[in-house]
Amino acid sequence: MTPVVLDGKQLVPELVMEVALDCRAVILCADAAERVSRCREMVEELVAAGKVVYGVSTGFGKFSDVHISPQDAAKLQINLIRSHACAVGSPLPEATVRALMLLRANALAKGYSGIRPVTLQLLIDCINLGVHPVVPEQGSLGASGDLAPLSHLALVLMGEGEAFYQGERLPGAAALARAGLKPITLQAKEGLALINGTQIMTSIGTLTFMKAQRLAQIADAIAALTLESLRGIPEAFAEEVHQARPYPEQIGVAKNFRTLLKGSKLTTRQGEIRVQDAYSLRCLPQVHGATRQVLDYVRDKLTIEINSATDNPLLFPEDGQVISGGNFHGQPIAFAMDFLKIGMSELANISERRTERLVNPALSGGLPPFLSRNPGIGSGLMITQYVSASLVSENKVLAHPASVDSIPSSANQEDHVSMGTTAARHAVQVVDNVSKVLAIELICAAEAAEFIGADGLAPATRALYEKLRTLVPPVVDDRSTSADIERTADALLSGEFLVAVEAITGPLY
Template identity: 35%
Template structure:
């Protein structure tokens, strides 16, 4: 089956497209239409002429930042693009994985193809070719304040193009020059401003935010199904998810979450008319749509903001390809990405907190309505030495607490840098990294809670002979999870099974439908 293809210069990138490209589930090509090529090259030609005429152009014939008052001799201009990438090669911390590196490259290309960055079509094609061959820069996660763009991390993209530093290629870490040689590609010779254009933008934070949004959306689907699963295992009151309740407070995402849970629980008119044994369950069940709904209602505007950012011209200076004017501004500032990341991590951390409380209910013999202590499936004579999910519940609380701690907004911690030239910065990349960490922790809590919910439902139905009426979605999720982690009858380590479940979640192998049934 052929993969979907996104053509830059023709197609805009959505957050979903960024995810597909990052996982090699879609191809990215550069438009080779003659009119498009002319538009791109026109801006580069304008800069080349200004360079030949020795006109003052920031970042071309001058230094950058506080050094903008220092002129660069005409013959040294090409070297400046290379040196700009070299002195920014100071990133530290963990190296972004291959999925993230692909996303960063794709997002940077989506900005540069607008034609206002003064770069050549051949330079863009070179970068797109590297992506096609899966020659991926090894980008350190730390070192960007989010304005003037993601200079340090994006310098590693430039380095790969000119054959410097290290890349990942065919599963190996190797010098960039060796990878280029392996596929017969020469290092590119950067022209004026091309180094700056590649580095001076919001593409790292934007790529991270795009991936975070897509993961958060999938997590919200899991959270609705896990809530239904836990409610069934705890003999919960299905009427908490009656659509009339949510029609009276009509936040769209909240209502969709409740509808999805009601469908999984097979809430019907007969149940609505019956008297439930418990009038009200705890908030962790009854208010779950109100928690999940915040994520669902926030995601559309977050996607809108980030797709605008991804498909925008976000470097400096801009070159008007029509007039040749050089426009100095601050489009490299990552304020929108920072706000999305700071907001999203708060909403997602609440999913971790919700699932952790649901896990606690499952294991609490004073609240789990007859389920065995710690959800142990051991026979009666072995119960004293079997503790099943006891430690996993503690681990969930640790993960949830760390996720909640990670919600401190990064965007309010602006620092003045570079001799007070960059005196107000976005911290967008730090916010986006924090957001992904919160999502990772929340995935851990939700997977663990789902596994406990499957165990609880099986104990209810098989050991206690209390079959539950639930929808096919819950059954499918339970079967999918059991492929990685069987029923816990005797104590065993669960860590490797949990890692397998997390990998399956991140590869979207669980049968989850969108809460809006789209």
């Protein structure tokens, strides 16, 4: 693959995922390099002139009124990183660290941060050579940037801290040396430029969004298989119904269902078995479509954020201004992550209700109780619905908005914070739970299809069913299905099922 060219303006979530997961290389475009150099010259002129600039000739936070001499400018930045590197918890996954390194490099490439070109290049070299700082996941308030976690990234550039390299956890200096790189000594403004930003919450959020988008698409196919197994009525997806309430996302999801169910011999017509389906089947375009609205909102905010300068102060060489502002405040991403949690939780809520209809003999329209082949002696898939209910209940706790909380910091100088990184971390857990809830529905729907005749499935849902059967055999006799659920959830997240379905349907909405 050709390298991703960073210019601070055109990064999109799909490219972030390719760098994070596929280790696609990164280069800095010439225009961005020129902007970075010009901005750095301005920093050096300010230091030489003895101008008062926050974080360059002053302390940080409440210490912004403390003057720092030019002789101590470098020491100030080094102390900043060492003192702020106090995050705790498990290390972020290496893919997330690659994403945050990319996002930080892209923000610096905008040319407003005052970083030296050599420091930015070292960050890019670490991405390309696989030096991944050990970044603990907890400790950010999501305003003044993700200070504590990002400081662990900066430590490695200084030859301190720890990093993963080729699967081994090493001291930062050793990891750099093995990759053939040399640490740098931070100069004026550079420590602040590296840590004053929203890249932790945004990197977590971007990778989680990409997984969520994939789950939202395959959820339509899983629900279509369930509808067939319950002999549902596809007339609820008629185009004229959804044009009468013209949400684009609802219209798009309804079209998906018409495509997915085309050629099915298992669906029924109004009045043939029942006049109307339950809401968890009939209202699929309305509910799944509303989740797509959430995802559209989240994509928009993430795309803006990953192409933003989010540190402070910002330097504008064109007119010689240095402006202290608040672009480091994570409120837009905090809201987006909380919204993502809510939208994805609902995708799981309605999926669990469909699973209940599949296993409950009072609701399944004649399917064996709990899809057991020997009811009574065998419990079949009874307890998978319990697991699904547990996961959706957990999501309701996780979906509580982190963004409504704020605790003042730095002696009340930083008196309102976003808690955006907490929201993003909880979104990871929600999306992981959703993948398992959908996996349970898929396993149950496939089992139900065998009872009513899988040969009658539509070509698209038949492809979904057959793909599942390469991972999960029929539950002929009772067995533990934990590994089946986990394996299926992983394949849903990886996109394997979506590829199988879209080979029949073409790209779904």
